[in-house]
Amino acid sequence: MRRWNGWGDEQIQLALVPEAKQFLREVLGEAKTGPNADFNTAVARLSASRLGDTKLWTTNPAQRIRYSLGQSLPDWLQLRYGQIAQTPDAVAFPESREEVRAVLQRAAQLGCVVIPYGGGTSVAGHVNVQASSRPVITLVMQRMMQLQSLDKEAQLATFGAGVLGPDLEAQLRAHGFMLGHFPQSFEYSSLGGWVVTRSSGQQSLGYGRIEAMFAGGHLETPTGTLDIRAFPASAAGTDLRELVLGSEGRIGVLTDVTVRVQRLPEKESFIAVCFSDWESGRQALRQMAQQQMPLSMLRLSNATETATSLKLAGHVQQVAWLERYLRWRGCAEQKCMAIIGASGSALQVRQALQQAKAVWRLHGGVGLGTLLGKKWQHGRFRNVYLRNTLWDMGYAIDTVETATDWPGITPMMQAVEQAARAALAEDGETVHTYTHLSHVYTQGASVYTTFVYRLSGDYQTDLRRWQRLKRAASESITAFGGTISHQHGVGLDHAPYLHTEKGEAGLDAIRSIYRHFDPQDMMNPGKCVAGKGV
Ligand SMILES: Cc1cc2nc3c(=O)[nH]c(=O)nc-3n(C[C@H](O)[C@H](O)[C@H](O)COP(=O)(O)OP(=O)(O)OC[C@H]3O[C@@H](n4cnc5c(N)ncnc54)[C@H](O)[C@@H]3O)c2cc1C
Structure with a gap:
C-alpha cells in the first residue's frame, strides 16, 4: 500500500547504520523525531464536500485526502503535521477517453476546477488544491494504463497516459522493448505526468529526455479533442507536441501517449x-x-x-x-x-x-x-526512501535543480549552496548542502542541489524556514542565469520566477494558448503561469 504521508510503499524501510546516524548528528545536531499525523484523524477533520457523489466521481473523504497533495517539502509538512489546507471536493477515476470527456463536460456545467493527477510525485505544487469559490475535482489517471498498440517495425508504442513507470517498462519488456525513461520517481510517476512536466530520466544522455520520446497523443480539452499524429519528423508548421510538453494540466487531459521505444539492449x-x-x-x-x-x-x-x-x-x-x-x-x-x-x-x-x-x-x-x-x-529508486528515514529522525530534505552553460556551473553551484546555508543561519540552523550534475549536454549541464536540515517540531516555523530557503535558492538560480527548472517543472512553487526566462510577451503567449483550450480557466488554474488564463 502506498504511504499516505511520505514516499513509496509502506512496507519498505531504509535503515541507516549507527555510524550514518552519528554523522548526521555531528553535521546538523541532535533532532527530535519528526511528526507523523494519523490518517484517520486527518479524514475525520475533513470539511464537507461541495459536490455530491455521481457515477463520474466520488466524494469519499479518504480519497479526497489521498489525492490532495504531491511530494514537495511543503506538501510533506502539511501531511506529516496533519495540517492539510485544501483537499479536492471530489476525485474521479476515469477508465476511458469518453469518461474523461464526461468529467470535463459535467465539471464545466457545474463551474468546477479540474486538476489532472498522474502519479502525484510533483515536487513543485502541481497537483495542490488552492482555495477557490469553485468546487475542485481531482482527476486521477491511474486506471488508464494499458499498452494499446506496439508497432515493432516503427518502434512506436501507445499507452494510456496514467501508466506508472514500472508497469510501462514491464508491458514493453514482455515484447522485447523498453522506453528508457527513469526519473528517480520512476516507481510512482506516470507517462502523462512525464510529458506535461517535461521530465528527464537518469539515462537521458542515451535515451533522451521525454521530449525526444513523446511522438504524439490524444488530449481531451474543455473545447474539444486534440489528436497529435506521430511522424518520424515533420516540417509542417508549428509542432503541436510543444503545446502539450510542459502544459502541466492547463490545457486539458492527456489520455493516450505514443512514445518512441527501443529494443532491449544486450x-x-x-x-x-x-x-x-x-x-x-x-x-x-x-x-x-x-x-x-x-x-x-x-x-x-x-x-x-x-x-x-x-x-x-x-x-x-x-x-x-x-x-x-x-x-x-x-x-x-x-x-x-x-x-x-x-x-x-x-x-x-x-x-x-x-x-x-x-x-x-x-x-x-x-x-x-x-x-x-x-x-x-x-x-x-530505493534511495528515495531515505526521505522517510531522515524525517523520522527529525531531518527535512529538499532539492532544487536547474541547468546552465558549462562556464556557469561552478559559480551557480556555489551560489545556491551558499544562499541555502545563509537562509537558515539567522535561526542558528545548519543546512547541509551538496550538489551533483546529472544530465549533461554539449552546452552545459543540470545542477541538482540537496538540502538537509533539522525540523523544528512546529508546522509554521518549518513552513517559514522552507519558504526562506526556497526563495534564496531560486533567486540565486535566476541571478546566475539558470533555468528555474531543468526537470521538475513549474507548478506553484516556481511560477513566480518564470517571467525571468520567458518575459512578459512570452507569458502572454502561453496564457493565450491556455485561453484557447480552456476559456473558463477550469484546468489546474494558477499552475505554471501565475495569473488567469482568461
Ligand atoms: C523523489 C522524487 C524524485 C524525482 N525525480 C525526478 C527525476 O529524476 N526527473 C524528473 O523529471 N522529475 C523527477 N521528480 C518530479 C516528478 O516525478 C516529475 O515531475 C513527474 O514527471 C511527475 O509525474 P506524475 O505522474 O507524478 O505527475 P503528477 O505529480 O501527478 O502531476 C504533475 C503535473 O502534471 C499534470 N498531469 C499529470 N498527468 C496528466 C495528464 N494525463 N494530462 C494532463 N495533465 C497531467 C498535473 O495536473 C500536474 O500539473 C521527482 C519527484 C520525486 C518526489
Missing part, C-alpha cells in the same frame, strides 16, 4: 570513477559530452555529496578500505565520484566505456569498476 553497464577534485571531474564530463560519446549516463557528485553518500551507504569497513585506496591514488578530502553508464551490444558498451576511460584518465580519474556502479543501479 548489455547495460554502470561504472564508478573517482576524481581528485570537482574541477577535474567537471572538465572530464564536459569533454565526454562534447565529444558526443555513446554513453547513457554521466553523473558527477561534488565533494560534499561524495562524502555524504559514502557515510550514508553503510558497509563501514568496505568504505574505509575504499577511502584508503583512493587516498593512495590521489583522491582525498576533495574527491568527487562520477557514475558513467553505457547501453547497447556488448561491443558498443565496451567501446563506449573505453572512449570514456581515455578522457577520465586525462583528468586523473580513478576507475573503480562496475561494483559501485551496480550498487548505484540497485539503489537508484
Whole structure:
C-alpha cells in the first residue's frame, strides 16, 4: 500500500547504520523525531464536500485526502503535521477517453476546477488544491494504463497516459522493448505526468529526455479533442507536441501517449570513477559530452555529496578500505565520484566505456569498476526512501535543480549552496548542502542541489524556514542565469520566477494558448503561469 504521508510503499524501510546516524548528528545536531499525523484523524477533520457523489466521481473523504497533495517539502509538512489546507471536493477515476470527456463536460456545467493527477510525485505544487469559490475535482489517471498498440517495425508504442513507470517498462519488456525513461520517481510517476512536466530520466544522455520520446497523443480539452499524429519528423508548421510538453494540466487531459521505444539492449553497464577534485571531474564530463560519446549516463557528485553518500551507504569497513585506496591514488578530502553508464551490444558498451576511460584518465580519474556502479543501479529508486528515514529522525530534505552553460556551473553551484546555508543561519540552523550534475549536454549541464536540515517540531516555523530557503535558492538560480527548472517543472512553487526566462510577451503567449483550450480557466488554474488564463 502506498504511504499516505511520505514516499513509496509502506512496507519498505531504509535503515541507516549507527555510524550514518552519528554523522548526521555531528553535521546538523541532535533532532527530535519528526511528526507523523494519523490518517484517520486527518479524514475525520475533513470539511464537507461541495459536490455530491455521481457515477463520474466520488466524494469519499479518504480519497479526497489521498489525492490532495504531491511530494514537495511543503506538501510533506502539511501531511506529516496533519495540517492539510485544501483537499479536492471530489476525485474521479476515469477508465476511458469518453469518461474523461464526461468529467470535463459535467465539471464545466457545474463551474468546477479540474486538476489532472498522474502519479502525484510533483515536487513543485502541481497537483495542490488552492482555495477557490469553485468546487475542485481531482482527476486521477491511474486506471488508464494499458499498452494499446506496439508497432515493432516503427518502434512506436501507445499507452494510456496514467501508466506508472514500472508497469510501462514491464508491458514493453514482455515484447522485447523498453522506453528508457527513469526519473528517480520512476516507481510512482506516470507517462502523462512525464510529458506535461517535461521530465528527464537518469539515462537521458542515451535515451533522451521525454521530449525526444513523446511522438504524439490524444488530449481531451474543455473545447474539444486534440489528436497529435506521430511522424518520424515533420516540417509542417508549428509542432503541436510543444503545446502539450510542459502544459502541466492547463490545457486539458492527456489520455493516450505514443512514445518512441527501443529494443532491449544486450548489455547495460554502470561504472564508478573517482576524481581528485570537482574541477577535474567537471572538465572530464564536459569533454565526454562534447565529444558526443555513446554513453547513457554521466553523473558527477561534488565533494560534499561524495562524502555524504559514502557515510550514508553503510558497509563501514568496505568504505574505509575504499577511502584508503583512493587516498593512495590521489583522491582525498576533495574527491568527487562520477557514475558513467553505457547501453547497447556488448561491443558498443565496451567501446563506449573505453572512449570514456581515455578522457577520465586525462583528468586523473580513478576507475573503480562496475561494483559501485551496480550498487548505484540497485539503489537508484530505493534511495528515495531515505526521505522517510531522515524525517523520522527529525531531518527535512529538499532539492532544487536547474541547468546552465558549462562556464556557469561552478559559480551557480556555489551560489545556491551558499544562499541555502545563509537562509537558515539567522535561526542558528545548519543546512547541509551538496550538489551533483546529472544530465549533461554539449552546452552545459543540470545542477541538482540537496538540502538537509533539522525540523523544528512546529508546522509554521518549518513552513517559514522552507519558504526562506526556497526563495534564496531560486533567486540565486535566476541571478546566475539558470533555468528555474531543468526537470521538475513549474507548478506553484516556481511560477513566480518564470517571467525571468520567458518575459512578459512570452507569458502572454502561453496564457493565450491556455485561453484557447480552456476559456473558463477550469484546468489546474494558477499552475505554471501565475495569473488567469482568461
Ligand atoms: C523523489 C522524487 C524524485 C524525482 N525525480 C525526478 C527525476 O529524476 N526527473 C524528473 O523529471 N522529475 C523527477 N521528480 C518530479 C516528478 O516525478 C516529475 O515531475 C513527474 O514527471 C511527475 O509525474 P506524475 O505522474 O507524478 O505527475 P503528477 O505529480 O501527478 O502531476 C504533475 C503535473 O502534471 C499534470 N498531469 C499529470 N498527468 C496528466 C495528464 N494525463 N494530462 C494532463 N495533465 C497531467 C498535473 O495536473 C500536474 O500539473 C521527482 C519527484 C520525486 C518526489
